[in-house]
Amino acid sequence: MKQPFLILSVGWAIGIGLAVQWGGSGRVWGLAGGGVLVVGGIYGYWRMRGGGWTLFLVGCCFGAAQFCTVEASNHTILPVSGNSSRAMVEGTVVSPTDVDGDQVRLTIRTRRVTLREQQIQGEERILLQLRLNRSMEKKEAQTLKRGTLLAVPVQLIQPDSARNPGGFNYRAYLHRRYIHRLGEGDWQDVNILSRPFSVYGKIDSFRLFLEKRLDRLYPENVAGLMKGMLLGNRKAVPAEWEEDFASLGLVHLLAISGLHVGVFAGGLYIGATLLGLTREKAAFFSIVTLPFYAVLTGAETPVIRATVMAVLGVISIACGKWKDNLSFLGLAALFILWWNPYQLLEAGFQLSFSVTFALLMATEWVSQRIPTCWPRVNQLIAVIMIAQAASFPLLITHFHEFSLFSWGGNLLVVPVVTAIGIPIGYLSLIVGGIHEGLGSGLALFVTELWSGIRSVLSFLAMWKAPRLFWPPPPWWWLIAYAGTLCYCLWAWMGGKIRRTRHGWMAGFLFIAVIGIPLIEGSKDELQITFLDVGQGDAAVIETPEGNVILVDGGGVLPWEKEPWQRKREAYDVGKRVLIPYLKYRGIQSIDWLIMTHGDADHIGGLKAVVNQFSVKHVIRNHASLQGSMETELMDCFRQQNIPVLIPETGKEWELEPGIKWQFLYPSEKSGEENHGNDSSLVFLMTVYGKKVLMTGDVEQAGEQEIMRQWNLPQIDLLKVAHHGSRTSSGEKWLQSIHPRMAVISVGRNNRFGHPSPEVLNRFKKRGVDIWRTDQDGAITVTISPHTWKVESVVKSER
Incomplete structure (x- = not known):
């Protein structure tokens, strides 16, 4: 039986997947695994075969048993009493301290929690989010290391689940890290009880020491980049650099991955042998150093996988044995899944092991078919092709995007970074500790190299079409893709007769399978999604024929902060909510972007959207520009040659058969006279006979003018104006339109008191079905010729 560890690891992973899907009892799964082991062992003893299947099934059962056992014990010891409660927590810091602007984030393992005068003993991992009030506090927080014992009063809250379709499920993310509560408080209330000796604390100190050395050697932006590439501090990488790399499929270069571990391990072994160490001593030095390097750089899954494989590889070289990389890969997977079975659900684990397995299986075959006379070039092209093909289904599953530039980008950039950027970066760090001048010379070379790479990548990132x-594809498509990929490899890597008979068919089948997720079946329904953007408005309308209308883009009010308070990347509704949703829906472009008016909570997220998606038309009101945010947005439209239209009020347009829309307000005259909320665009959509009224932030004066100009029909769906403020939705207005259903886009616990109890009472008196984004999350209304369906992401009590 070849590669038993690989077979066992595949079975173990499948078993965890079965347990995730179907659950069950860990004891039952374990007994089933024991039964398979006994029966398979007896059968193998008598028949001398079947060992592979026995090992696979044993792995399935024990993997499922492990996950069910861990899941059953993964719960909070704290009593559940609503979403928030005040408590004093005391515990040990178990994560590196993340200081970003005026906020500190760290994880503690509690030993005591005092909740409503009740002391709860026991371990509970809590993620603390502490506010900084002074710049001096920031310096204090940066010195906090793992192992420190502290006590702090906090507000314990439950993490959010996803509040928008395709959104990030923070609660599930923390659950996989055994965290069930967040603790919000102030740094000034932290009481450091003791700073005992801790190995992890010393590693944190050493990492901070190296980061300070990089700050001395490199300019600020490049220093942040090198902290991410060399030390695993991804959050130090400038946000704009990360966006460019991510858009081109090169983000893996900015954080420690198997690529970096391979370069480090190779350099370590070669350097040790050049210093005169024997092969055995160089191997021993590498084996001891690599785990320390893994912990120093954050111990993420790709790092652990590469470190385990590198250590086993070095051992095999030192012993003069043949390297069985597939078995090493299986051992690495078993180690990580045994340590934490939740890792199987992480994109990093899936990408790291899938790509590595594909490279080990196919690189030699593919490189032999590439028609150049340079073996190294052939191998490089094969590696890029295989890595892209293997990662593609996982990228669109987890991130819903793929850049056509990533093929060429990886082909051009990865060799330069691997052969020059990373090695000389490490060398500058080492030499800089001996002689800062020599280290600065090497750093200058790396800086110029990255400056050139960044210029090229920034230019390419501006292109939206690739x-x-x-x-997200269905499970059966993932299986079909994997089968088609294997078929292509079998057809193209075979002899001339096989390629002639199967080559064209394999290529055609591969292209067809890739295009399946982009093909939408025929439908006769319109979908309106009111996104939860906090205290703001944003709605996405998708028509049966594929037209996409984005109404407003949410946003937050600008708040001037001191330099020390500014975060690495300011919160942007467009990047955090709108863009992820549009990608999740597979939307390639926006046909109509409607700006109801220029308030920040309606247009703040639009710039990010316009920079990533092609926008065909913009519709805005007649009012003059209201501020710097709207002016900047209009400049962005002009730079991208996007036509900006002012609608003719009263004119009814047929968007598609059965779907019409009509702008009711403001007219040219009222648009000049009114500003602010009463300049909001108001439009009526007729969808298969159903009436949908979108009102922006129009207030009662605007409502009265609309009633004077138009004889409004009964409204089936009303987007409530101005987040349910008492200055809108007047008695006469509701009496005139008599809505059946109302959607209020409003932020949770907002400081304005929206929605007004007075307005809610007006709706309730009329029996209106009220939906709210603060309580229900995103709200999706689907309208077809014969049906009407409303769904929400958060299942609140109604």
């Missing part, structure tokens, strides 16, 4: 967005 970026394709996919909706």
Whole structure:
């Protein structure tokens, strides 16, 4: 039986997947695994075969048993009493301290929690989010290391689940890290009880020491980049650099991955032998150093996988044995899944092991078919092709996008970074500790190299067409893709007769399978999604024929902060909510972008959207520009040659058969006279006979003018104006339109008191079905010729 560890690891992973899907009892799964082991052992003893299947099935059962056992014990010891409660927590810091602007984030393992005068003993991992009030506090927080014992009063809250379709499920993410509560408080209330000796604390100190050395050697932006590439501090990488690399499929270069571990391990072994160490001593030095390097750089899954494989590889070289990389890969997977079975659900684990397996299986075959006379070039092209093909289904599953530029980008950039950027970066760090001048010379070379790479990548990142967005594919498509890929490899790597008979068919089948997720079946329904953007408005309308209308883009009010308070990347509704949703839906472009008016909570997220998606038309009101945010947005439209239209009020347009829309307000005259909320665009959509009224932030004066100009029909769906403020939705207005259903876009616990109890009472008196984004999350209304369906992401009590 070849590669038993690989077979066992595959079975173990499948078993965890079965347990995730179907659950069950860990004891039952374990007994089943024991039964398979006994029966398979007896059968193998008598028949001398079947060992592979026995090992696979044993792995399935024990993997499922492990996950069910861990899941059953993964719960909070704290009593559940609503979403928030005040408590004093005391515990040990178990994560590196993340200081970003005026906020500190760290994880503690509690030993005591005092909740409503009740002391709860026991371990509970809590993620603390502490506010900084002074710049001096920031310096204090940066010195906090793992192992420190502290006590702090906090507000314990439950993490959010996803509040928008395709959104990030923070609660599930923390659950996989055994965290069930967040603790919000102030740094000034932290009481450091003791700073005992801790190995992890010393590693944190050494990492901070190296980061300070990089700050001395490199300019600020490049220093942040090198902290990410060499030390695993991804959050130090400038946000704009990360966006460019991510858009081109090169983000893996900015964080420690198997590529970096391979370069480090190779350099370590070669350097040790050049210093005169024997092969055995060089191997021993590498084996001891690599685990320390893994912990120093954050111990993420790709790092652990590469470190385990590198250590086993070095051992095999030192012993003069043949390297069985597939078995090493299986051992690495078993180690990580045994340590934490939730890792199987992480994109990093899936990408790291899938790509590595594909490279080990196919690189030699593919490189032999590439028609150049340079073996190294052939191998490089084969590696890029295989890595892209293997990662594609996982990228569109988890991130819903793929860049056509990533093929060429990886082909051109990865060799330069691998052969020059990373090695000389490490060398500058080492030499800089001996002689800062020599280290600065090497750093200058790396800085110029990255400056050139960044210039090229920034230019390529401006192109929107090569970026394709996919909706999440179904499970059967993932199986079909994997089968088609294997078929292509079998057809193209075979002899001339096989390639002649199967080559064209395999290529055609591969292209067809890739295009399936982009093909939408025929439908006769319109979908309106009111996104939860906090205290703001944003709605996406998708028509049966594929037209996409984006109404407003949410946003937050600008708040001037001191330099020390500014975060690495300011919160942007467009990047955090709108863009992820549009990608999740597989939307490639926006046909109509409607700006109801220029308030920040309606247009703040639009710039990010316009920079990533092609926008065909913009519709805005007649009012003059209201501020710097709207002026900047209009400049962005002009730079991208996007036509900006002012609608003719009263004119009814047929968007598609059965779907019409009509702008009711403001007219040219009222648009000049009114500003602010009463300049909001108001439009009526007729969808298969159903009436949908979108009102922006129009207030009662605007409502009265609309009633004077138009004889409004009964409204089936009303987007409530101004987040349910008492200055809108007047008695006469509701009496005139008599809505059946109302959607209020409003932020949770907002400081304005929206929605007004007075307005809610007006709706309730009329029996209106009220939906709210603060309580229900995103709200999706689907309208077809014969049906009407409303769904929400958060299942609140109604």
